[in-house]
Amino acid sequence: MPQTPAADAQASTEASFPAAVRDAAVAALIALGLSAPMMGLVPVQSPQGLVLEQRWAPVAIAVAVVFAGRLLLNLTLWRPGRVKRVGYVPPKLEAKLAGLARFLGPLAIAGAVAMPLLPFTERYAIDLGILVLTYVMLGWGLNIVVGLAGLLDLGYVAFYAVGAYSYALLAQYFGLSFWICLPLAGILAAFWGVILGFPVLRLRGDYLAIVTLAFGEIIRIVLLNWYWVTGGPNGISGIPRPSFFGIDFDRGPDGFAATFGLDYSPLHRILFLYYLILALALLTNFVTIRLRRLPIGRAWEALREDEIACRSLGINTVTTKLTAFAIGASFAGFAGSFFATRQGFISPESFVFMESAMILAIVVLGGMGSQFGVAIAAVVMIGGFELFREFSDYRMITFGLVMVLVMIWRPRGLVSSRSPSVFLKEKKAISGSLVQEGHG
């Protein structure tokens, strides 16, 4: 007897009803196991000390919601025979996204330049812009190490700290100005990048991640305990604010406003800081784009793809890895000294592992190796994080949810395709699924 497709689907739904119930029951059991200790038992302060109070009503509600929700999903969306299309992006769409990025890139830069000058922009927006741009720069710097060279670095914040403390200490002990310290901070951070690079040259993947993580912590703990130099947990305060190439932003007769015949406004400094970090970030971007087209950039990417083949082609993997660490670290050093001059106060508190994780999350969510994707991810993560300040209770959960969703739908980040560094006839975007993620 021939059946219509609708009837067929009906039959299969009915046939799978016991299976759906069984699946929902399993999910409900897991929910019970999780919620019973977490929601059912609550320690309460009482005159007798800490007492465990039992609250089974919320547990029952949670289990019921999970059971009903799962059952409903099993009967509607998750019917057997559905096609899984997780993380699949048609090649055409991929090419379109890459094209869009090319078009949107200059637009985004123009927007960033114009933003502080718009009449309705408040000081808060400029401050937020400075924060976002700092992370954009850090993301681009880490992108060299993780995205291009494929070396998973979990201690990137250490170089940010080296840069910040370089400026703060050099200014405090030797009275050097920001413009002299900026390159010095970059050089010192690059130096520490090489120091870290040497012992980890032979490590790959997870092992590399663990050692870099430890390195980040070592730097922080040294800063915390070396108190006769770094001030320990008290940090360093009174770090000189940046000058307009020697002209201070103050009310005096030699100040910025008086020199240029403007009315004094505290906004001048903020604007200057904004354009400074924008210029630094664009410098990072420019250098990275240049490096990708040079042999060193191609060697980094080749190293990420296959280290053994690199060695057979005469590429010195030691210097190639060390340059990736050094250049990535130097950009963190620049960003660090900018951070120090903007805040005027730094302490080891600012350089915890969470910062490294945040920067890495920006790189991974944006798409490893993609400049545009990293910038978007920084804006969304840092900007979004700030906007959620009022709902601070839900901030972390939203943050986690967004990350999980991105990893489900775009496991290789927002812009996952790779654009070739050189082409003969036409530049075709390379699908992210062909590109190695790097194992150190």
Added chain:
Amino acid sequence: MTEELPALPDDVLLRVEHLTMRFGGLTAVNDVSFDVRRGEITALIGPNGAGKTTVFNCITGFYKPTAGRLPLKSHEGVLLLERLRDHQISRKANVARTFQNIRLFGGMTALENLLVAQHEPLMKASGLTVLGVLGIGGFNRAERQAIEKAKVWLERIGLIDRADDPAADLPYGDQRRLEIARAMCTNPVLLCLDEPAAGLNPRESLELNALLRSIRDDDGAAVLLIEHDMSVVMEISDHVVVLDYGKKISDGSPKAVRDDPKVIAAYLGVEDEEVADVEREVEGAEAAR
């Protein structure tokens, strides 16, 4: 180094001298000596586990031999390969290699693969990156030359139309040829190929033979190859070296090796005592012919 380097006869490019490689208690290669001559294709054959790839890895610097010397005449004069670090083998000694399981840079285009192989001259032209970032110096000209060279090789292996496709997207046979072209872009005097014909269909196998002959005749590079496909070995090689259990059991022209009773015994798995019988049989067969 005041130590006198061995004088190699004019036609010898690489001399493998008493090469021994031990891994703990296992002797993978035991006192093997042979010559690789200029303008020849030398095949290294032997049953599975005979130590062919180990010899390869010693020559290309992936292993340090336990004993023995590997003098080679490069563009810069005679060098001892066992003293060079792996990346210097390609750079200084001009020895290039391919791998048994293809190792292309899959996420990079065919053209980019060939440019990575020209890393060293390009790196010099970019002033060790410093001048290149600033956009000064002769980098652009050097890169154009490198692209021209890559184009020539893409034409030769018939992949010019797929130059901008990622290497991982190419069919298997094309990947094999691209890997050979990539090795050739390093300007080698000696090209080592680890099972270049593995997994190729008969037509691709013929194309490969033509490519290897042209590398020998037109580029003047000596070729050393490991191969299991006897039709390829007999067809193109000028000189065959046979290994079995880490020892050299035969060395000579393809015909001489094919008729060598020790080789037949090794390939057919005959006991040592029966070698003499096989020898008699072969002689009998030849007499009958």
